[in-house]
Amino acid sequence: MILYIAEKPSLGRALAEVLPKPHQKGDGFIRVGNGDVVSWCIGHLLEQAQPDAYDPAFKQWRLEHLPIIPREWKLEAKPKTRSQLTVLKKLLKQANDIVHVGDPDREGQLLVDEVISFCGVSAARREKVQRCLISDLNPAAVRKALAALRPNRDFVPLSVSALARSRADWLYGINMSRLCTIQGQKMGYQGVLSVGRVQTPLLGLVVRRDQDIGSFTVKPYYEVQALLQTDDGERFKAKWQPSDACQPWQDEEGRVLSRALAENVIKRIQGQSGRVVGAERKQRRQAPPLPYNLSTLQIDAARRFGLSAKQVLDVCQTLYERHKLITYPRSDCRYLPEDHYHQAAAVTGALAQTCPELAPAVAEAKLSLRSKAWNDKKVEAHHAIIPTARAMDGGKLSGAEQNVYQLIARQYLVQFYPPWEYADKQLDVDIAGGRFIARSRQQMKQGWKALFAQPGKKEDEDPELQPTLPTLAVGDALLCLEGELLDKLTQPPKHFTDATLLAAMTNIARYVTDGELKKILRDTDGLGTEATRAGIIELLFNRGFLKREGKQIRATEAGTKLIASLPESATTPDMTARWEAVLDAISRKQAGYQDFMAELEASLPVLISQVDPAAFRGLEGGGKPKNFRKRKPRKTAASAGAKAKMR
Known part of the structure; x- marks a missing residue:
């Protein structure tokens, strides 16, 4: 058999x-x-x-x-x-x-x-x-x-990579979690202080963001806008661009911190003539966004519907397993096999029945179009998350299921819409030796954007973009009617939300401190995998290291002190990013299991010696589980921690 x-x-x-x-x-x-x-x-x-x-x-x-x-x-x-x-x-x-x-x-x-x-x-x-x-x-x-069917031996490197990940997580998690829990108990903390190669750098991101916000000092800065008029009476605004001579009065981001400097610019340009020194118009086309992988779906669902990563994953599993309305959801790929293109009529027909709100969009779709999503070279074990050719009464789905299905269906449907076409225009103006810039964007063809337009709601765009600019050429004369001083304040970074924390995990190169590693990871690995990110975030909440305040995600005192106790290498994404890079290389037969494990084993004693027990002071009585009864600290740690997930 x-x-x-x-x-x-x-x-x-x-x-x-x-x-x-x-x-x-x-x-x-x-x-x-x-x-x-x-x-x-x-x-x-x-x-x-x-x-x-x-x-x-x-x-x-x-x-x-x-x-x-x-x-x-x-x-x-x-x-x-x-x-x-x-x-x-x-x-x-x-x-x-x-x-x-x-x-x-x-x-x-x-x-x-x-x-x-x-x-x-x-x-x-x-x-x-x-x-x-x-x-x-x-x-x-x-x-x-x-x-x-394919020979299973072709997938041995994939299995070896997963095995290396499993054993490395055990080594790192068991040893570092036992160490921190024991040291925490010496200070009176009753819970498990778990450490993992993904959960801890993720916690570190939140802790550092909270600290940056807490230590942030608001500073005023100043911008200048010139109100300009053409010979034909057309008016528009242009923003002053400080010259190199202004650097002593600017911060590291180029913002002018001197009000006197900005006021002096206004005095110099008021009522003065100007001249166009640059005029550029570029017509651009933007292709539709690719279908979802799990992380991009979770990010969009968090932004639009306030769903957590775990909620989105749970909904996807139901849509996949019970309703069979979507393809495999734990995918890290945003491309589709080329032979799947021929199923477009069946899939779009099914989604129109399941989601009647999209039926008009299906009628407008051009199935003869072929976006860049269909690309065999970009597809490995699994492809992007898309609707299947199965239809059902969408009214039988829960509200969350309807919302997530509609996101997936729309993202698939835009593959059969033309590009969004627009024209970007920029005018460079010289006024009294100062440089001013005006920019505008004009939509030419809505294309796939039609599927995302919301009545009465403008898209998030650069606030400095103007709807239109007059048609001018280099050398044309202008008159500066007045200058306007804009008083602004620097803004602290924002606390993480479900959407931004997931975005940070998938774009982890932004937070990697090693320059070479940042370069390698910019367009590749993230923190954790598509299948594990939701669980890791939930684990940090369950451990009592993270808490929610409205939509904001913040670190608790226990989470903050845990990060303070650890060496920086354990709390930043660099180490886990290196792991993921090597694990990916193992799956491609470009690196070896033995070398990876040997390096980790050699690093453990060093990491253990770098943990600071004094950082746990102040946690007395914390970490008590529900229905807590007094018991010996060591027994509490063993019973609670033996089954801890260490990733």
């Missing part, structure tokens, strides 16, 4: 649906008409063993045990899903052939691979395992995936 192992029951049921009938449902599997069997994992059935599996002494949290570094790694069954692992072990012994149907990503590859290996499947049989990549649970897409 052929044994198909899916990542989760919903995927297993979708797979069985296209296989021969009749079906016989068993406990944890489905036997199909030709005798083949579909079974499944329930996410990870296995997890890295806890420290006391290596040495019973490690059950107690003691400083002298650190660092804990396993010489031979162990996996153990998760207690809640142990019975399903037993089912798979029995089926694997009976199977002649095995098809791996994990989700099409790094974690999906590892979690089925590790079950196959853990259950004792021989190397010869593992060599014959086939890989099925399914990103759409509708029958036609599943049949297509089954017809395109």
Whole structure:
């Protein structure tokens, strides 16, 4: 028989649906008409063993045990899903052939691979395992995936990369979390002070943002605008551009801090003639935005509907698994396979039925257009999140499901709209030796922007852009009717929100301090992965390190002191960015597992020695769980922390 192992029951049921009938449902599997069997994992059935599996002494949290570094790694069954692992072990012994149907990503590859290996499947049989990549649970897409099986060995580097990530997270998280928790308890803190290669730099971003806001000093600065008039009586405004001679009165961002300087400029230009020294008009075209990956979807849903990253992910899983209205949601890709282009009519027809609000936009779409989204070279294990060709009554969806589906549907639909066309115009003017600039933007063709226009609401644009400017040429004369002094104040950075924190995680190069690393990461890796970011943010709230104040996300006292206790390398994105770069290289066979792990093991003693216990002062009595009863601090840490997620 052929044994198909899916990542989760919903995927297993979708797979069985296209296989021969009749079906016989068993406990944890489905036997199909030709005798083949579909079974499944329930996410990870296995997890890295806890420290006391290596040495019973490690059950107690003691400083002298650190660092804990396993010489031979162990996996153990998760207690809640142990019975399903037993089912798979029995089926694997009976199977002649095995098809791996994990989700099409790094974690999906590892979690089925590790079950196959853990259950004792021989190397010869593992060599014959086939890989099925399914990103759409509708029958036609599943049949297509089954017809395109690939050797599972082709994906070994992806699995090795995930394994390296899992073990490295264990090493770093277990050791640093035990250390900080023990030191915190010495100061009277009752909770777990967990540390992870993603959660801690993320917390560090929030802590530093809060500190920057708290220490920010508001300073006045000044701008000058000239009201100009042409010979034909047309009027417009132009902004003064300070010259190099003004630098002593400017801050690092070029803002003029001297009111006297700005007032002097006004006196010099008032009633003076001016001359156009530069006139430029450029016609531009902007292609439609690419379809969503998970992070860009979460950011937009947070901005428009106030949904948290976890809420968006949960909604997406429902739309994918239960309703089968969207493709695989945990995708980091924004491109589509070229052969998917031919499904456009079916997909747009389905989304028009599911989301009647978009039916007029579907009618206006030109399916003959082909945006840059269809590009096989940009698609690897999975593609962008788009609607499927399945339709249903959208009224049966919850409000959040309707909102998220509509975002995904609109982002797909704009691929069949023409570019947005506009003209940018700039006039450079000389007045009494000073340089002034006026800019405008005029829309020529709305194109794909029509799908995002909201009645009565203007788009967010540069406030310095004017609707129109007169048609002038170099040398044309002008008259400065008056100068206007604009009193302004510097603004502190804003507290993070769900949207901006996710944006920071996906554009982490902005926060990386290493110049070379910033250059490498600018357009590639982020902090965490599409599949883990929502969980990491929620973990920081659950640990009591972050709190919400309205839409703002701020660090708590415990979160702030934890960051203060750690070396800078543990609290900035640089280290985890390097990890992700190496893990990606491992998945592409451009780096080695052994070298990566050896470097981490060598760095642990140094990191441990750099933690400052004194930073935890002031946390006495904090971190108490609900229904807290007095107990010994060490026991509290062990029981609460043994199951801590360390990423």
